Amino acid sequence: MQDHSVGRPMKVREHRKHRVKEKSSRKLSSELLALTMANWNPLKFKLDANTPFCQILGSPEFPLLSKEGDVMIGGAFSIHSKITQPPLSFTKKPSRLICSSVNLREFRFAQTMIFAIQEINKSKYLLPNVSIGYRIYDNCGSTLSSMRAVMALMNGDEWTVGKSCSGQSAVHAIIGESESSSTIVLTRTTGPFKIPVISHSATCECLSNRKEYPSFFRTIASDLYQSRALAQMVKHFGWTWVGAVNSDSDYGNNGMAIFLAAAKEEGVCVEYTEKFHRAEPEKLMKVVEVIRKSTARVIVGFLAHVEMNNLLEKLSLHNITGLQFIGVEAWITADSLVTPTSFSVLGGSLGFAVQKANISGLDDFLIKDFWGTEFKCKETNGDTNAETATCKENQDLIEFKDNDDDVAELRYFSNIYKAIYAVAHSLHSLLKCSESQGCDRMIKVTPWQVVESLEQVNFTINNGDRVWFDSTGAAVAKYEVVNWQRGSDDSVQFKPVGYYDASLPPGKKFVLKTEAIMWPGGKTELPVSVCSERCRPGTHKVLQKGKPVCCYDCMPCAEGEISNSTGCN
Known part of the structure; x- marks a missing residue:
């Protein structure tokens, strides 16, 4: 691995390489076989005793977006969500996997990471004479691509790095990923090297185990609280007979297990529990059939937004409407679910959402500034060939250049913002920075030192939110309760109707404004769901x-x- 210590001269160099276009197949065995044949491995080794330099084996993995700095932060997001596995002939090196279908929300995460870094780099108070660089990878929603990205984040992308292969990680911390399963892969891989990973939305309670994940942090709460709060909500409305559906993943399985235990304690009975994975259409159809035949009128959906979208499509197709959905933060405010027909299925849904937080200047950056500073897509009167080359390479992203429809409902961006600032405050402390004398650039900071420093951070960001991590490396549990309603202009709105705050005393944690809730079918009467x-x-x-x-x-x-x-x- 190469040494990215603060003590080295600063490089200002931008990499705008082509994005990762690999995608995973459904079966891990096929993925691993393709990996072996594709000569992809970015690990660096001395080939033999006479080799003068440590060299990469195979081709480097380039980030989608990157910029050099004195210290480096990595990022891993599912900027594309659909994968295509080329046929394997076993007679030649497999073609690169094809990535398609832009996930705008994930792309916004990458943009927000860059915004926070640029803001810190301009600051006179935080890391005043030290610049932060970044390497952001697109894992295309694939566990395989996640592994490729994390290996590249640890090793960098230079072909030859020197005489030693035992240098420091190419990044001081990694932001990501969005889903728990991919985050587990990321954290298990980086764990032995004590590289801090900070997720903005991986909520699986399994990640709270500090023995297994000692270098993992998150600016969101564990599902332990959300799952219990779901059971309390169901009991609050007198629904003693419910159905339950979850993603067949670490996120869905762990969250549902906690909910079922809590529901039993609350005296709530579950008519059925079904699960499916996004790559299992047969199981999905079974779930739809179970829902159609059931007598429970309330469904608790512990689903990632991709699985929820798949279920929504099938329920709409079979005209299964009028049910009361209770949702989780992963999908309850997902704009991707809002379609001309989705309200007939999800209208009246209730669920827990990440609280909104206003970050000054972010909206303008997402919609305007990013395209000029990162992709250089601004038109000029002169020769624009050089400026538009990167735009042409990322044409499917450029289509969203003027899109601002989702900006109002971005709820996770503050978690990304907080994660970047947490790393910056850790580095500020380690480099002994002061406003008058700056930072000691000769100090070499290691990732494990950042881990230790993150455990001690306690600061407040510009909007007044306090940032710190509890003993499990997570943030305090605070949720907004939202309700799917029709606006006066016939648009779908996620209207706040309550909140949950685990930091408050017993009896005050959960508040609901029942009179403000609109139930399925536009009704104002509370639905009944009992056996x-x-x-x-x-x-x-x-x-x-x-x-x-x-x-x-x-x-x-x-x-x-x-x-x-x-x-x-």
Whole structure:
């Protein structure tokens, strides 16, 4: 690995290489076989005792966006979401996997990372004489590409790096990824090298294990709180009979397991629990059929936004509407789900969302400034060939140059912003920076020192939000409760109707404004979802054999007995 220490002379050099275009196949064995044949490995080795330099084996993996600095921060996002596996002939080196379908939200994450870095580089108070550089990779929604990206982030992209192969990581910290499964791959790979990973939206409770993930941090809360809050919400509205669907992933499986345990404690019965993966259309159809035949009118969807989009398409196709969806932060405010027909399925949905936070200047950067400073897409009167070359290489991204439809609902960008600032504050402390004398540029900072420093950070960003990490490396649990409603202009709005704050005392953590909620079908009356109606006076409950405790028959009391809330006596 090469040495990116602060003590070396600063380079100002921009890499605007072609984006990663590999994608994974459905089966890991095929991916690994393709990897072996494709000569992709960016690890550097001395080939033999006579080799004078440490050389890369195979071709370097270039970032989508990069800029050199005194210290380097890596980024990994699913800027494209669809993958195509070329056929494997086993007679020649496989072609590179093809990446398509821009995920605008993920692209905004990369833009926000650059915005925060540029803002810090202009600051006279934070790292005053030290510049931050970045290497941002597109993993195309593939675990395979995630592995490629993380190996490149650790090793850099130079063909020859010197006489030693045991240098420091090419980056001091990595921001990403968005989904828990990819983040687990990233964190397990970087863990032995003690490189800090800070995720903005990986919420799986499994990542709270400090023994397994000692270098992992996140500017979002664990799903431990969200899953329990989901059960409390269901109980609050008297829904004792619900269905449950989750992504077949670390995120979905862990989150649903916590919800089911909490629901049982709250006395809520679950009619069915189904799960599917985005690459399993057969299982998805089974889920749709179960939902269609069920009697529960409430569905808890612990789904990533990709799986939720797949389920939404099938429910719309089969005209399954009128159900009450309870959602999680991964999809409840996802603009990608808003289509002309989606409201018939998801209208009235309730769920927990990441709180909005205003970052001054970010909107203008996302819509205007980025294209001029990064892709150099501004038109000029002179020869524009040099300026537009990068634009042509990334034409599918350029199509979103003037798109601002999603900016108002960007809820995760503050988490990216906080993550970058957390690294900057850690480096500021390690480099003994002061406003009067600047930073000691001769100090060589290692990633493991950044890990230790991150555990101590405690600062406030410009909008007043406080940033610190708890003992598991996570942020405090704060959610906004939102409701899918129609606006006066017939647009779909994610209207705030409450909040959840785990830092508040018991009894004050959860607040709901029931009168502000619009239920499925545009109704104002609370929907009912129970297995059995409450028994009338003169009858008592008799549990149905083989059914949950929420399912019972109401039998008349014997002569001479009366009924109360528990039975006859």
